Amino acid sequence: MRNHGDFLFTSESVSEGHPDKVADRISDTILDAYLQADPEARVACETLVTTNRVVLAGEVRGPKEVEDTLIDRARDAIKDIGYDQEGFSWKKADITSHLHAQSADIAVGVDSAGEKDEGAGDQGIMFGFATRETEHLMPAPLFYAQTILERLRDHRKNGDPRGRGLLPDAKSQVTLRYENGKPVGATSVVVSTQHEAGMDQKEIREIVRETVQDVLPEGWMCPDNEFYVNPTGIFVIGGPDGDAGLTGRKIIVDTYGGAAPHGGGAFSGKDPTKVDRSAAYAARYLAKNVVAAGLADRCTIQLSYAIGVSRPLSVYVDLDGTGKDVDEDRLGLLLNEIMDLSPRGIRKHLRLNRPIYAKTAAYGHFGRVPDPELDNFTWENTDLVAPLKAALHR
Known part of the structure; x- marks a missing residue:
């Protein structure tokens, strides 16, 4: 824009009852179940919903005992959304799980070993954005x-x-x-x-x-x-009875409504080793802090990663002509200094290895107000404002 x-x-x-959002909610509920049992669990869960049927698919690496709870957790998610209709009911829906073990080829690239630091769970580009249009710094x-x-x-x-x-x-x-x-x-x-x-x-x-x-x-x-x-x-x-739903089909709704670029990766059902999710959160966090610090009225940040590589390949900053006497190239270097943008660094800084994701599945991942009790939506905090100002003036 x-x-x-x-x-x-x-x-x-x-809304949360849209078929695609039902699928997102179930996928993130499965993710939370694994992270609650093991903060280092690996999850990439996709969900299909249609008339009284739910199919779970994807790959996981985590405690075996969680598997026995997944069907009930999916039902609880549907119940919380509010579906007990003839065509889609938390009580009657046929729910099947086809989740399987994570690929060893992916694991060897992501896991740390010896002198190798943990790598990104996939390649790709991720964007973060902030604007002064609202008090939440959202479009x-x-x-x-x-x-x-x-x-x-x-x-x-x-x-x-x-x-x-x-x-x-x-x-x-x-x-x-x-x-x-x-x-x-x-x-x-x-x-x-x-x-x-x-x-x-x-x-x-x-x-x-x-x-x-x-x-x-x-x-x-x-x-x-x-x-x-x-x-x-x-x-x-309506809901899954009116139209089939799939995880990850509302990526523009999840982010900035088309007002900013999107790297194409979905969020829901993915653990934070997947930079599609964690690096997008980090990019929003950085962009929001730039605007909150008064350095610009608008800020777009792009990060890029390669699977198995522990550092970002690039950090790009665009202030869209609204910068306040700050050089965009220098700002990109400083952001990379004041926050560790490796997959591990992002997860530790934003405390992402926790069961905080079901709440993100509807009404956007950004511009949300953190719940002090859940300590969620940490990427919406503006605690980098002071360090950023200090770095610019040193």
Whole structure:
């Protein structure tokens, strides 16, 4: 997204009950089970969900006793999301596991041995991004699209009258108008939410309208003729019964809503030796601290890795013309100095070898508020601001 001029920009989000997000949640639940039993476990779990059927696949290396709990853990995840419908129920769904041992060829490259440090679990490029558009330093269109769905989830789960009759599957889309590169209002909002049979669409529209107005800043609501709620007219059949879901198909929803580049790797179901996940978290952490330190209004960071190699091959910084008297090349060198960007270094710095991932599976991996009790979303902390400023002025 450009940082100047007048334009429209759109981002979408999906709820925890969207089929792909159900798959992500189950995959991350499996990951948490292994990390809880062994912080050094290796997991790459993929999940397929469809009408009353769940299939687990992928590779693991961890305690054998965890295997016997996986089906029950998957059911608990589905139950927590809220699915007990005829076409998809936590009680009745047929769940099968085809997880197998991690490839020895991958293990030999990742594991440390002798003088060899632990290597990256795969090759690839990862991007991090931060912008001053919101207090969470996230792109505004995605932030509001996600927050709308979080509010609808809260209505549904907390006994709020506004949630009566709403079901888990939902999607949102927010288009914002930018003037001189800054968001000033919504031009259209789209929300589709699954609901019980027989609900009045006018009632649903008013519930959603009230929710959207609560989320958007005052005066930002779009015109009524650009406010779309369940535009197909009905949304009773939803979730995995309405469409199959797969782990890792919502990578743009998971990150920056299209406002920044993406390296292509999904997050859910992967332990933090997989740099697709851990290095993307590190890149967000660095970019957020750069912006929080007042060094730029926008920051994009790219990291790259090779499988089995313990150091990043490159660290690239782009301040998109918003830098405050700071050289981007020097900044890249300093970031590599103040944080160990090896796979092991990232995991230790951000404390990633813990069962903290089920909470990341819906409503975005970035821009989230850490829970002090769970000590999660550590990549959202801004504790590098002081070290970064000190390094720049030495």
